[in-house]
Amino acid sequence: MNDTADRSTLGDKTALRRELRRRRRTLSPNQQKQAAASLCQRLKRLPEIRRARRISLYLPVNGEIDPTQLLPWLRQRKVSIYLPVLRPFSANRLWFVAYRETTPMVKNRFGIAEPCTRFAAERRNRLPAWALDTLIVPLVGFDKQANRMGMGGGFYDRSLAFMRHQGPAPTLIGVAHACQQVDALPIEPWDIPLDVVASDTMVIRPTKTG
Ligand SMILES: Nc1nc2c(c(=O)[nH]1)N(C=O)[C@@H](CNc1ccc(C(=O)N[C@@H](CCC(=O)O)C(=O)O)cc1)CN2
Numbered sequence: 001m002n003d004t005a006d007r008s009t010l011g012d013k014t015a016l017r018r019e020l021r022r023r024r025r026t027l028s029p030n031q032q033k034q035a036a037a038s039l040c041q042r043l044k045r046l047p048e049i050r051r052a053r054r055i056s057l058y059l060p061v062n063g064e065i066d067p068t069q070l071l072p073w074l075r076q077r078k079v080s081i082y083l084p085v086l087r088p089f090s091a092n093r094l095w096f097v098a099y100r101e102t103t104p105m106v107k108n109r110f111g112i113a114e115p116c117t118r119f120a121a122e123r124r125n126r127l128p129a130w131a132l133d134t135l136i137v138p139l140v141g142f143d144k145q146a147n148r149m150g151m152g153g154g155f156y157d158r159s160l161a162f163m164r165h166q167g168p169a170p171t172l173i174g175v176a177h178a179c180q181q182v183d184a185l186p187i188e189p190w191d192i193p194l195d196v197v198a199s200d201t202m203v204i205r206p207t208k209t210g
């Protein structure tokens with residue numbers, strides 16, 4: 001690809017990301033609540049989530065759809081719950097820290113609540129991504145092939161890069177509001193494909209090829 005094409009692709013992606021983030025921010029508190037309830041109903045019926053024993057989810061910010069209504073249901077099923085935490089000294093990578101009622105929380109540099117560094121520093125409180133069996137991944141956008149767009153930091157793509165090789169392959173469930181769907185997203189070489197996308201109105205799986 002030449003330089004000009006490269007720059008215009010990047011420009012398109014940034015503009016699209018901004019537009020999709022704007023869409024979810026304009027939802028009213030009531031719409032947010034309805035969407036979250038409807039998403040969680042759908043998620044509870046997914047075989048992928050009913051099999052989960054070690055799952056990560058996220059605490060929503062800036063209009064992201066809220067998956068936390070799942071917490072009581074997961075706890076009742078004795079599923080271990082983890083949150084993504086920005087890894088110190090490891091740029092744009094995540095590790096996953098146990099989220100219990102007693103976990104001490106702080107806000108990270110993006111204003112997202114996460115388990116505090118001292119708690120996360122203890123090995124027994126955290127897992128690398130490959131040791132989870134299921135991840136609920138926050139999406140900024142998705143398309144009908146279940147391709148994803150995230151915040152643009154490459155946090156999930158970097159943390160899941162191990163999935164290109166043989167070995168552990170946690171189930172990846174992308175979640176978003178229905179208004180975050182677009183016709184087609186550009187696929188990047190580093191994108192790790194999702195198994196399923198769930199929104200407040202639908203469940204999408206990529207069509208199998210090959
Ligand atoms: N709720 C939630 N938690 C999450 C993610 C997420 O998307 N949602 N992440 C998924 O990767 C990781 C954090 N990734 C992020 C990547 C970029 C930005 C970001 O650029 N935010 C602001 C800038 C804020 C600032 O710099 O102060 C922005 O977009 O303008 C935020 C979080 C881990 N935790």
Ligand SMILES: Nc1ncnc2c1ncn2[C@@H]1O[C@H](COP(=O)(O)OP(=O)(O)OP(=O)(O)O)[C@@H](O)[C@H]1O
Binds near residue numbers: 152155190
């Ligand atoms: N495995 C990787 N190793 C190194 N850099 C990576 C990797 N994956 C993604 N990146 C880099 O991260 C940046 C952001 O990627 P992209 O725009 O696809 O983000 P995203 O998929 O929206 O973000 P996220 O994964 O945080 O949801 C890109 O510049 C890309 O080069």
